[in-house]
Amino acid sequence: MYGVGISAVNGDTNVLVNQVHFDSRKVGMDDAFVAIKGLVTDGHKYIQNAIHQGAVAIVCDELPELIINGVTYVKVSNGNHALAIMASNYYGVPSKNLKLVGVTGTNGKTTVTSLLYSLFKKAGYKVGLISTIKILVDDTEYPTTHTTPDALTINTYLHKMTEVGVEYCFMEVSSHGIHQKRAEGLFFTGAIFTNLSHDHLDYHKTFAAYRDCKKELFDGLPKSAFALTNLDDKNGMVMLQNTKAKKRTYALKSFADYRAQILENQINGQLLKIDENELWSKLIGDFNAYNLVAIYAAADLLGLEKLEILRLISELENVDGRFQYFISKEKITAIVDYAHTPDALKNVLTTINTLRTGNENVITVVGCGGDRDKSKRPVMGHIASEMSNQVIFTADNPRSESPTAIIEEMEAGVEPQNAKKVLSIENRRQAIRTACKLAVPNDIILIAGKGHETYQETNGLRVDFDDYKEVKTALKG
Structure with a gap:
C-alpha cells in the first residue's frame, strides 16, 4: 500500500497478499480486492462476493456495514488511484525500468505511438x-479493448x-484513462500532446474539463x-503551463523547436522538409505531417541520431485504419480512416480535396457512434455534406441507441x-456497396469512423465487420 492515501484501517495490516483484483469474479484465495466506483456499477456491491471467493484484504472508498473477522479493510480516498499505485507496486514499479512515453490528444495518438514503435524497432531496439x-x-501481440487499459493491465x-x-514503450493516454x-x-520519460478538438463531451461535459484532464499528464511529469507539444494547436501551450519537465514544441505553421514543411503532396505520399532536411514519406496530409514531426522530435529527445531518424521515418508505413487506401482495377480509390470526430473528418476530407484534380467525385460513407457525444453528430453531418460530392450516412456502432435516430441527428447539420447530396442507408454493408456502385473511374470513396475496428456493436452484440475488407470485396464485385 506504499504511496496510497489511507484514511482508515480495520484489521491486521501484516497480511501477505497473493494477487490484486478489481473484478470480484477473478478473486482467488489470499487475494486483495479493490472496490471501484465505475460508471456502470459500483465495486462496493461485490465486497462480500470477493471475500467469499477468498479475499483477505479489501480496499474501498467506504467501509461496508458488515465487517468480517480475519479480513483486513483499508479505506482510501480514491479507489482508482489506490488500484493504480498498488498495481505498480505489485509488479515492482516496472515503468521505472524502461523509457515510457505517453501520447495524448484528440486525434493522432494511435498513429504517433504506433509509428514510434515501428521506428524504434527498425532502429534495433526492443520496444513496447x-x-x-x-x-x-x-x-x-495482445488484444486490447480500451485506448488506455485499466491500471492492472498496464x-x-x-x-x-x-x-x-x-x-522503450509508447503508450496512448486517453482523457478517460487520466480521469x-x-x-x-x-x-514517464516524456509526454506528447497532438491536438485538441470536439470529443468526449458526453463524459467530460465541458471542453475546458476535457482540456484540463489532458493537461494532468503534463502536470505530473518529473x-x-x-x-512535447503541438505549438500550432491553440491549447498546445496550455499543456506546458505547470509542468516541471523540459518543454519542447513542434509545428508546421509556427516557429517551434521542431518544424516541418510540406513541399509536395500526392496520393502515394508527401515530400517534407524537417530541420532543413528533405524526406519522402508514404503518409500523406497535413495531419500526418504533424504526426511525423512529433515522431522526429520525440526520437531526437530520446537520443537517436537525427539523420538516422529521418531515414527511418521515410520507411514507415500507414497504420491500419488510418488513411489506409487502395486503388481498384477500375482506378477507384478507396480510403478507410478512423476519423470519428469533426476535426478528424475535416482533416481527412481537406487532404483528399487537396489531392483532387477536380474531375473526380468524393463519395463519403460516415456515421456516428451510439452512447457517445451527441453534439458532434450534426457537425459531422455538415462537414461530410459540405466537403463531399456525395454522402451516405449510415450506422457506426449504434450500441444501445437507434441507428435511425443517430442518422437523423447527423442530417440536422446538412x-x-x-x-x-445525401443518402441515408442504415445498414453499413449496404451503404459501402452503394458507394462503390455510385463510383466511376478516378472517383474517391472515403469510409470514415471505424478505421481499424473489425466489429459492429449493436445492443450489446458485436458482429464481425471490417470496413477495409468490405470495400475491397464490394469493388472487386
Missing part, C-alpha cells in the same frame, strides 16, 4: 506499445516488457522528463443546398 489497436511486448504488460528487455487514474504511479 500500448494502443487502441493492440498491445505489443516487443514482437508478441502494469502487467509493462512488467512483461521489462522481463524480455524492452527499452480514472489509470496512469497514476507510472514514471524534471527529468520531456514535454445545409439546404447540400441536401441533394
Whole structure:
C-alpha cells in the first residue's frame, strides 16, 4: 500500500497478499480486492462476493456495514488511484525500468505511438506499445479493448516488457484513462500532446474539463522528463503551463523547436522538409505531417541520431485504419480512416480535396457512434455534406441507441443546398456497396469512423465487420 492515501484501517495490516483484483469474479484465495466506483456499477456491491471467493484484504472508498473477522479493510480516498499505485507496486514499479512515453490528444495518438514503435524497432531496439489497436511486448501481440487499459493491465504488460528487455514503450493516454487514474504511479520519460478538438463531451461535459484532464499528464511529469507539444494547436501551450519537465514544441505553421514543411503532396505520399532536411514519406496530409514531426522530435529527445531518424521515418508505413487506401482495377480509390470526430473528418476530407484534380467525385460513407457525444453528430453531418460530392450516412456502432435516430441527428447539420447530396442507408454493408456502385473511374470513396475496428456493436452484440475488407470485396464485385 506504499504511496496510497489511507484514511482508515480495520484489521491486521501484516497480511501477505497473493494477487490484486478489481473484478470480484477473478478473486482467488489470499487475494486483495479493490472496490471501484465505475460508471456502470459500483465495486462496493461485490465486497462480500470477493471475500467469499477468498479475499483477505479489501480496499474501498467506504467501509461496508458488515465487517468480517480475519479480513483486513483499508479505506482510501480514491479507489482508482489506490488500484493504480498498488498495481505498480505489485509488479515492482516496472515503468521505472524502461523509457515510457505517453501520447495524448484528440486525434493522432494511435498513429504517433504506433509509428514510434515501428521506428524504434527498425532502429534495433526492443520496444513496447500500448494502443487502441493492440498491445505489443516487443514482437508478441495482445488484444486490447480500451485506448488506455485499466491500471492492472498496464502494469502487467509493462512488467512483461521489462522481463524480455524492452527499452522503450509508447503508450496512448486517453482523457478517460487520466480521469480514472489509470496512469497514476507510472514514471514517464516524456509526454506528447497532438491536438485538441470536439470529443468526449458526453463524459467530460465541458471542453475546458476535457482540456484540463489532458493537461494532468503534463502536470505530473518529473524534471527529468520531456514535454512535447503541438505549438500550432491553440491549447498546445496550455499543456506546458505547470509542468516541471523540459518543454519542447513542434509545428508546421509556427516557429517551434521542431518544424516541418510540406513541399509536395500526392496520393502515394508527401515530400517534407524537417530541420532543413528533405524526406519522402508514404503518409500523406497535413495531419500526418504533424504526426511525423512529433515522431522526429520525440526520437531526437530520446537520443537517436537525427539523420538516422529521418531515414527511418521515410520507411514507415500507414497504420491500419488510418488513411489506409487502395486503388481498384477500375482506378477507384478507396480510403478507410478512423476519423470519428469533426476535426478528424475535416482533416481527412481537406487532404483528399487537396489531392483532387477536380474531375473526380468524393463519395463519403460516415456515421456516428451510439452512447457517445451527441453534439458532434450534426457537425459531422455538415462537414461530410459540405466537403463531399456525395454522402451516405449510415450506422457506426449504434450500441444501445437507434441507428435511425443517430442518422437523423447527423442530417440536422446538412445545409439546404447540400441536401441533394445525401443518402441515408442504415445498414453499413449496404451503404459501402452503394458507394462503390455510385463510383466511376478516378472517383474517391472515403469510409470514415471505424478505421481499424473489425466489429459492429449493436445492443450489446458485436458482429464481425471490417470496413477495409468490405470495400475491397464490394469493388472487386
